[in-house]
Amino acid sequence: MAQLKAIAARQLVSSSDANETRANAATRLVTLQAMSNLTVIGDKQKGFVVLANDDAIEAVVGVSNKPYATSTNPNPAFQWYLRAANAAVASRLANGQAYRAAIAPAAPLPDHVAPLIETKWHQEAPFNNDIQKDDNGKPYLVGCVAIAMSQIMRYYKYPTVGIGSNSYTSHGENLTADFSASPYQWDKMLKVYEKSKYSDEEAKAVSELMRQVGISVNMKYEPNFSSSYTSSAQNALIKYFGYNPNMNRYTRNYYSEQEWMDMVFTELSKHRPIYYSGNDRNWKNGHAFVIDGYNKDGQVYVNWGWGGFEDGYFDIGILTPEGNGDYSYKQDMIIGIQPARDGQWKSHLTLYYDNELTIEPFSKVAFSVPEIRLWNVSSSTLDGEFQLVIEGNGILRDLVSIDYTAKDSYWISYKWPNLKLPAGLPDGDYKIYPRFKDYRDADWQIVRAEYGKKNSVIIHVANRKFTIKSNQTDYNWLTGISSPTTASRRPxxxxxxxxxxxxxxxxxxxxxxxxxxxxxxxxxxxxxx
Structure with missing residues (x-):
């Protein structure tokens, strides 16, 4: 414990402006939370460090110079992170996998991006003043989805006024919002709301925003936990608030740690905050928050949406889907949140979760595809062409070519019982893989499989017959995938x-x-x- 306290003191002194020695810092540090694989050490008011208990794991998992939430009012999103990180460390140790450091940003990306968002908003008064009330007249909590969305919207101070309206029923009451009725009072929304230090007008500006954002996502209001979905946040930002229609939702299960962190660093380097969420393993509770910066060590700055409590730099790379068991804890993020403007469109189609591409030969030149499930995780209905192709030795041919249309978040299953290889293929290795092109795409997009699953099959052709060499998850061989441009929508x-x-x-x-x-x-x- 003394060693952990010394590490914590060193981190807190280096991350604080306070003129304090490490020795003095160490004497005031206490254990704030102890878990099987992690320990949180710090000062409840001045900051804390999340430390790994085992030397096989990088010692510092996270650091914050913000206050630690009380046990009577714990921060649910931060507690989710601790549970997920604790489980991820357990998985690595059980499989003999050391973890020495987070993946750091690499050139040409900047080595750090300072936190973008200045607000420290939370879910109670004045934010929930205009939220639906329970039978006793007490407003429900705003909900983490609404807090995350609203803080990003306040960062852009956009839109001036919303689009259209929405209504739904909650606890027998019809909730409705006309987003186009009046302008949002961005300049009257404070960065921090301290009790007795804001006017009624300043309170109303932010509480009305929270009311409208909650209704935009059909928020399920409950006494202790108001909830909605990442897909609902994505759709509402586009449909009701005029944000980029090509923002995309990415699911952690589909990416390696390096790929995932590269996407995060790249997005933040463009000064676009990231809406991020995770779920408990039983899908019972979801948690949304904002990632809006990173440091040179690869830890990202998290605004948990709990009034600034526990905001700080944390390693999300450790929550990896690699290895045995899913310790990615159902993470997803929205990339490309910014006001709508002319620009790029890129569709986002994947194989649905544990589905992977397999083929079953039944003759020298023919095979079947038992099942392939195509999942639209784009921001809107996809309408385009899906192909299963074979490529190799300078040849690219389609084995299947079908029209594919699906609403966002829908998946469709296909089976092909009898597919034949093209005649006259020269001897050699070939790759069979799925691809898709929406009418708005300039280029074909590869259909990605969940990380560790296979999205392609390597076959070997010799003497007019084929054998399967391997199934692969490999995106490095792909060529011709360039940045697409938006095409006009066709009636x-x-x-x-x-x-x-x-x-x-x-x-x-x-x-x-x-x-x-x-x-x-x-x-x-x-x-x-």
Missing amino acids: AQIFDMQGRKIATGDCSNLNLHGIFIVKDQRGTRKVIL
């Missing part, structure tokens, strides 16, 4: 299955559900909306 005519025309417009903007006939520049086809 489509939509008919029901009886041939009656029911709408004209972009499929992604129509509130339709079921099977329809779509006629546009690409032809006529059946789609699922």
